[in-house]
Amino acid sequence: SQQGEEDPQALSIQEGENATMNCSYKTSINNLQWYRQNSGRGLVHLILIRSNEREKHSGRLRVTLDTSKKSSSLLITASRAADTASYFCATDAFSRAQKLVFGQGTRLTINP
Amino acid sequence: KAGVTQTPRYLIKTRGQQVTLSCSPISGHRSVSWYQQTPGQGLQFLFEYFSETQRNKGNFPGRFSGRQFSNSRSEMNVSTLELGDSALYLCASSSWTGPNYGYTFGSGTRLTVV
Numbered sequence: 001s002q003q004g005e006e007d008p009q010a011l012s013i014q015e016g017e018n019a020t021m022n023c024s025y026k027t028s029i030n031n032l033q034w035y036r037q038n039s040g041r042g043l044v045h046l047i048l049i050r051s052n053e054r055e056k057h058s059g060r061l062r063v064t065l066d067t068s069k070k071s072s073s074l075l076i077t078a079s080r081a082a083d084t085a086s087y088f089c090a091t092d093a094f095s096r097a098q099k100l101v102f103g104q105g106t107r108l109t110i111n112p
Numbered sequence: 113k114a115g116v117t118q119t120p121r122y123l124i125k126t127r128g129q130q131v132t133l134s135c136s137p138i139s140g141h142r143s144v145s146w147y148q149q150t151p152g153q154g155l156q157f158l159f160e161y162f163s164e165t166q167r168n169k170g171n172f173p174g175r176f177s178g179r180q181f182s183n184s185r186s187e188m189n190v191s192t193l194e195l196g197d198s199a200l201y202l203c204a205s206s207s208w209t210g211p212n213y214g215y216t217f218g219s220g221t222r223l224t225v226v
Contacts, residue, residue: 033215040149040200042116042219088155098143098206099168100215102155 006089006103014111019076021106023089024069030092032065033100034074037086046074046087079110114138116205118218125225130191133221137184137205141216144186146178149200149220158201161186193225 007022025032031050035043049056049065049072056063062075076083086107090100117136125131137144145160145168157170161180178188184205190197200222206215 035217040220040222042202043204043217045215045217048214090155098145098160098162098215099157099170100145100147100155100204101157102147104154 006087006106008106009104010107010109012109012111013079015079015081017079019079019083019108019110021074021087021089021108022071023073023103024071025089025091025101025103026070027091027093029067032063032072033090033092034061034063034072035088035090037088037105039085043088076108079108081110081112084108084110116203116216116218118201118203118221120221121219122222123224125193125223127193127195127225129193130189131193131223132187132189133201133203133223135186135188135203135205135218137186137203138207138216141205141207142184143206144180144184145204145206145215146186146188147202147204148172149202150196150198155202158188190223195225197223198225199223 005024031048033048034046037043047058047063049063060077065072086105088105089103119134143162146158147155149155159169159178160167164180175191180186200220202217202220204215204217
């Protein structure tokens with residue numbers, strides 16, 4: 001079963017614009033991660049935010065985490081055609097075993 | 113850093129057959145986990161191994177099994193294949209110490225059951 005929901009399911013914007021994707025989850029977490037997937041290939045890790053962090057930046061990526069609302073957002077600034085992909089959030093709960101629970105993903109299309 | 117290697121990349125099997133997929137983790141990573149990705153169910157956790165022991169298992173039937181070897185390489189096996197087992201199978205290795213911190217996923221094995 002999926003931990004949470006991602007919103008929107010699909011997003012289409014013009015190159016150069018900013019893209020924002022949201023993720024909600026259901027249970028307490030240790031950290032939340034965002035991944036990118038191109039055309040059904042492997043997942044590429046983008047950024048990890050711990051439960052005691054509220055915001056994190058990496059290049060053109062900005063992630064926020066609101067544990068009181070059990071939600072996170074991923075902002076991609078100045079989008080490029082190469083950013084076209086599916087984006088997934090994944091939560092990692094407090095557990096001895098390593099287990100990620102994924103959202104359904106957002107399909108992002110950047111139009112040139 | 114060297115990545116996670118999954119073999120084979122593509123596989124076509126017939127219903128009723130069995131299949132074995134392989135995953136070689138990043139050197140030094142002792143945890144390997146497996147995920148199934150389908151259009152209908154999304155990404156779902158199958159199981160996780162650490163030091164040759166299964167620590168966690170997802171909600172999949174007993175036809176899905178796995179193991180981990182002393183060198184941390186892992187295999188997963190699916191017996192009596194069904195059409196619904198067609199999916200992208202991803203493995204990830206993880207470590208929470210050292211330079212290769214976090215999860216790293218392989219490129220996946222695309223299994224088609226006909």
